[in-house]
Amino acid sequence: MPSWRRRVRTLVVAAGRDVAGLVVPVACAGCGRVDEPWCAPCAAALAGPVVRRDHGAGRLDLLDGRTLLPVLGPGTYAGPLRHGVAAWKDGGRTDLDRPFAAAAHRTGRALAPGTGHVAGRAGPVLVVAVPSTAQARRRRGRDPVDVLAAAVAEGLCSGGVPAVRARPLGRSGGPDLAGLGARARGDALRGRVRVRAAARLRGRVVVLVDDVLTTGATLAACHGALVAAGARVPAAGVLAATPPAGAAGVADVAPSVRGVSRRDAAEG
Numbered sequence: 312m313p314s315w316r317r318r319v320r321t322l323v324v325a326a327g328r329d330v331a332g333l334v335v336p337v338a339c340a341g342c343g344r345v346d347e348p349w350c351a352p353c354a355a356a357l358a359g360p361v362v363r364r365d366h367g368a369g370r371l372d373l374l375d376g377r378t379l380l381p382v383l384g385p386g387t388y389a390g391p392l393r394h395g396v397a398a399w400k401d402g403g404r405t406d407l408d409r410p411f412a413a414a415a416h417r418t419g420r421a422l423a424p425g426t427g428h429v430a431g432r433a434g435p436v437l438v439v440a441v442p443s444t445a446q447a448r449r450r451r452g453r454d455p456v457d458v459l460a461a462a463v464a465e466g467l468c469s470g471g472v473p474a475v476r477a478r479p480l481g482r483s484g485g486p487d488l489a490g491l492g493a494r495a496r497g498d499a500l501r502g503r504v505r506v507r508a509a510a511r512l513r514g515r516v517v518v519l520v521d522d523v524l525t526t527g528a529t530l531a532a533c534h535g536a537l538v539a540a541g542a543r544v545p546a547a548g549v550l551a552a553t554p555p556a557g558a559a560g561v562a563d564v565a566p567s568v569r570g571v572s573r574r575d576a577a578e579g
């Protein structure tokens with residue numbers, strides 16, 4: 312499709328969202344509560360301490376008690392937060408940029424001590440969002456994880472670690488990863504994440520950012536590509552991670568208001 316047609320389509324989609332906002336009453340993207348975009352009980356899902364979330368991710372497990380890299384985040388990907396992330400990514404709920412960016416900022420702040428220690432005099436830390444496919448970007452009209460990466464960079468800076476956003480990674484298309492198990496995801500991703508030709512990564516320190524940690528296959532693929540290009544990747548930040556197997560579940564009640572996406576966030 313020529314680029315002007317793509318641009319027109321993006322504008323039409325955006326206008327449709329604005330009109331929908333006038334017609335459909337605002338509802339909490341997490342629980343459906345009317346007249347609040349992201350209510351206090353749902354916001355509490357991201358208000359806890361930023362802690363390591365990588366121990367439940369099979370593809371990050373090095374099988375000797377260690378993981379490929381620590382992944383920090385404030386949330387458990389279940390219940391209202393799961394619905395909120397899906398609505399934010401695929402339901403046009405860009406009004407959640409603000410609370411999600413605030414959580415990512417706290418994550419950046421929590422990443423600062425460990426990252427600063429590694430960075431030393433290697434120059435500003437590069438904060439890199441896990442890339443989505445061009446297809447997913449077109450569908451969404453943007454790359455939501457970029458919002459988180461910007462906030463993580465600011466959080467690192469506020470924690471005393473100079474950091475800038477960078478986009479050295481690209482990702483080619485392939486099957487949608489939602490619903491695939493750890494091994495299938497790894498297979499689907501192999502060779503699809505690549506470092507752009509112009510990227511200069513040797514000796515640089517990179518912090519990866521994604522919205523949700525599930526199996527860790529995506530982070531592992533990005534980590535591999537960055538390390539192969541000479542970067543060091545001491546840690547990653549996410550909004551939330553799926554609860555470890557056997558953990559007490561959070562009530563998974565779907566929002567009851569029309570216009571709120573009930574689809575799980577499709578990775579990509």
Ligand SMILES: [Zn+2]
Nearest residue numbers: 339342350353
């Ligand atoms: Zn709510």
